[in-house]
Amino acid sequence: MTHSAVRFYALEVDAPDPASLEARVRAAEAAGYAFVTFPDDPLRGGIEAGVRAAFLARRTTRIGLAPTLHATTTEPFHLATQLASLDHASLGRAGWVVGATSDPAALATVGRAEVDPAEVGDVVDVARRLWDSWEDDAIIRDVPTGRFLDPARVHHVHFESPRFSIVGPLITTRPPQGQVVVIGSPALGITDRLDVLVVEPGAHVERGDALVFAAVPAGFDVSTLDGAADGVLIRDDGGELAPVPAPSTAATLRQALGLARPANRFAAARSTA
Template sequence: MSQPQLHLALEIGGATADTEIAAAAEAAGFALVTIADSPLAGDRIEAGVRAAHLARRTRRIGLGPNLHVTTTEPFHLATQLASLDHASLGRGAWVVGAESSPAAFATVGNPPLTGDDLRREIADVIDVTRQLWDSWEDDAIIRDTATGRFLDAGKVHHVNFTGERFSIVGPLITPRPPQGQLVVLGADTLGVTGRLDIALIDAPDPDPLRRRAQQARADGAPLVFADLTGNPAELLGLIDRVGGIVDGVRLRLTDPADFPRLAAALGREPVTGPALRDTLGLPRPANRFAAA
């Protein structure tokens, strides 16, 4: 029996010509591009801004900026990502970054976090972000010109979240994202796998990859992707080796100029979407406040 075709993701870095390679990845059948970033990157355009730029220059491919929970204010992070999903008409994603070096924390004047404290901070930011995305129900905006009412205030909710290092009352200043919840990706080593839509596993060898993929699914991740790095020939060989173990792969090219050769060898048709959740086969989540 043939295995289901793997979903493809491509990571692009700050030195890459984002618009050109994102358009090429879209034409080559990639489900999404992720946009690398670091608080220590120096002079660069932040990944969320680069994703917003790509939102109006692509049509089908998902866009996942790497935004760090350790150095980004949670309310602003949730708002920026919701805005990305609106701008892209439902193609937004979020790669959970957690750079935790003292130098990274120093960029925002906070003391470093490690161990359980760091894991708790990551979990708190993901939890409040998801709650904020739900703080507007889908039908909160009514645009009733006869009565002059723009929204139904009873369908806009305060989240009243208190974490270890921050608290947020809410609601978000942006209506609910078109996908309801953006697709959330993160490494299986963050300790928050059950909060992710896609667990990313950096293990190219089949045996450890299989063990970690099984654990990630047991922990609640709907999808598991292998993180693979190499040149086109190496990546094609790795893709063959991980087929049947994971649901997709995120590829990092050692030389981005090699992408046309990789795309031609893969021979994929463009994804149809229209939303990233549709492309990945993920259901649109119900709003937690509406359900209550």
């Protein structure tokens, strides 16, 4: 691996069994990678990516864990809950690679026949609202009064789209990061909703506020990117992982990527009311 001005390194891991998966992710953590991603397909069988990430939450200590969860085949409330739970289990290291399969056979697994192009954005929007549905200080544990939480700081989201409606709130408290790191391709058409944008090398995209990662094969000379990307997402080939420059020692994935912890939208609205 030839290094350049690229700041962040991530690895796409698709090991075939739990033991080899754990070994590979721990090797990436030791090498200083910022996060790992886990590809998934509703038709592939085996252990779902979100479960693989949860399995690793307590078997790793620093590296970010970003499963692919498909907005088109996963119920939005359960998707948001699963990712919030992963963030709690990993103490703030969860990411979400937004999947959007439109394969007819995959859609048929959940009784669907087609996809509305706008629905992926709707799922991301409602997930972000649900992650904010508990304010950071909603749990008060006031023993003298017997009050565990302040209900004024737990909110219904009242989100409606053509495909679903969700009242909320989430059944877990706000994720440690405030918002899970959302990762995706420009092909999704939701660049403005992403924290990390994954592109092909040389692609020109309107990045907005997102970090840009180039998706590259193992052994790719990252110096050829010439500063065009903030990071690289390397497709794992099972080979030796060389240490990356300046690995982060940050506690959360957001901190490792230099992303601010977002303010809670409901707390902000309440403070200005």
